[in-house]
Amino acid sequence: MDGQVAPRTDETATGVAESEARITALLAAQKAGWATDVTPSHATRDDRLARLDRMVEAWHERFITAISEDFGNRPAVVTTLTDIVPVRAAIRHARRQLRAWMRPRRVSLAWTGKPASAQILRQPLGVVGIVGPWNYPLNLVLSPLIGALAAGNRAMLKPSELTPAFSQALALAVAETFAEDEVAVVTGGPDVATAFTAAPFDHLVFTGSTAVGRKVVEAAAKNLTPVTLELGGKSPVILDPSVDFDKAVPRLVWGKLLNSGQTCVAPDYALVPLGRVADFLSAVKAEVERQYPGLPANADYTSIISARHFARLTQLVEEARDRGAEVVELGGAHDAEGRVFAPVAVIGAPEDTGVMAEEIFGPILAVVAYDTLDEAIAYINRRDRPLALYWFGEDKAAETRVLTGTIAGGVTINDTLLHLAQDDLPFGGVGASGYGAYHGEAGFLTFSKEKPVLKQSAISGVKFLYPPYGRVASFMLKLLGRLG
Structure with missing residues (x-):
């Protein structure tokens, strides 16, 4: 859903109609399959997870090749580290914990409910639709799928149109591994994605931009489909006055430039103590040149996904420069033909420039100087709440102030990105x-209905509240009012 919308011709209209028909047919088949086994056994769920693991293992080399083809260049190490390894670890974690997650939860009752008993049953929702992005195309499609399968659901996947080679490989791998009424893949462009999100799933997961996320919610609302939105935003880094740049900067640079900054939880801007900006930039520049020497020829550096995104990043920098910001090249040169965008820092950009108002999603680090910690916290809190927040320093009191004084999707202290990789x-x-x-269990619960069940005993005092109402009912109400 992140690509440009091409003019709609008769040919594309026919293709979209065929895709819409396929979506409708697949969803009907999956709902029919779910109806034959509303609450699958542990053995059924474990088998599906085991097959998914075998699929990733068997296809991982082809996935790596396809993803690199889609990007122009993406190192095998990056794809293995960010797509293959986390998915397989999450599958193993789910399989180890599955029995515990599935177990009904007994619930204690107030004395007014006794001697009845109660429990909470965790049951699948039905069919889950998953719309994935292009930046981590395997991880961000299969990670929610793991939770959906563990919870006992069927699922339909819509990978990004910006990764066509990977999307085709995923479709083939899934078709080889699962029956279509278990897991299926739908490929296509923005029109197909629009039809996909408008389908009456029992739950929908969308990972992408905030702007498109709003449209997804509108489409899903027509069917009252619950939605999980994984968006992005401007994830800040606070470098505390107590920070040791020698420790912090290598970790910040790694998190910022992994996948060339095309990461939803990548550090977007750095809040640096006033008076230490020059030292910070010097340390960052040295670390960039250490991690990625010889740009643009360095094969460890990921290309930007498309010419449109390369042009967008270029425009962000040029606008900031034109508005008086300082632009510092951090190492190497750009290569527009190869879509290699060398890292740059932008210092002092006005708040209404794109680099300060939009998610950067590339190897541009915005830098903002601050005087006091309260000022840095206020700066973050004036903006939309970020998907991630990072703090570097040794001052425990300052760390606590940041944790309690800000709201973010997730936080890593004295590093970047790593909270994302923990299944619990x-x-x-x-x-x-x-x-x-x-x-982990959060995903299992997202794709489950926790159904409360009360089982009445053979003896029940509720009969004293049956009509016709008289003195006994009045006495019972007074008693309930005092002791309830």
């Missing part, structure tokens, strides 16, 4: 960065 930590946004969460 829910991953999700807040406010404009999204809502809902998955990973």
Whole structure:
């Protein structure tokens, strides 16, 4: 849904109509399949997760090749680290915990409910639709799928049109691994994605931009489909006055430039103590040249996904420069033909420029100087709530002030990105960065209905409240009012 919308011709209209028909047919088949097994057994769910794991293992080399083809260049190490390894780890985690997650939860009752008993049953919702982005195309499609399958659902996947080679590989892999009424893939452009999000799923997951996320919610609302939105925004880094740049800067640079900054939780702007900006930039420049020497020829550096995104990043920098910001090249040169955008820092850009108002989603680091910690916290809180927040420093009191004084989807202290890789930590946004969460048990719960069940005993005092109402009912109400 992130690509440009091409003019709609008769040929494209026919293709979209065929895709819409396929979406309708697949959804009907999956709902029919779910109806034959409303609450799948542990064995059924575990088998689906095991097959998914075998699929990723068998296809991982082809996935790596396809993703690199889509990007122009994306190192195998990056795809393995960010797409393959996290997915397989999440599958293993889900399989280990599945029995515990599925177990009914007994609930204690107030004395007014006794001697009845109660429990909460966790049941699947039905069919889950998953719309994935292009930046981590395997991880951000299969991670929610793991939670959906663990919870006992069927699922339909819509990968991004900006990764056509990967989308085709995923479609083939899934078709080889699952029956269409278990898991299926739908490919196509923005029109197909629009039809997909308008389908009456039992739950819908969308990962992408905030602007498109708003449209997804509008489409889903027509069917009252609940939605999990994983969006983005401007994730800040606070460098406390107590920070040690020698420790912090390598971790910040790694998190910023992994996948060339095309990461939803990448550090977007750095809040740096007044008077230490020059030292900070010097340290960042040295670290960029250490991690990625010889740009644009360095094969460890990921290309920008498309010429349109390359042009967008270029425009962000030029606008900031034209508005008086200082632009510092951090290492190497750009290569427009190869879509290699060398890292740059932008200092002092006006707040209404794109680099300060929009999610950057590339190797541009905005830098803002601050005087006091209260000023830095206020700066963050004036903006939309971010998907991630990072703090570097040694002052524990300042760390606590940041944690309690800000709201963010997730936080890593003295590093970047790593909270995202922990299966027992829910991953999700807040406010404009999204809502809902998955990973681990949080994902299992997102794709489950927790059904409360009360089982009445053979003896029940409720009969004393049956009509016709008289003195006994009045006495019971007074008693309930005093002791309830």
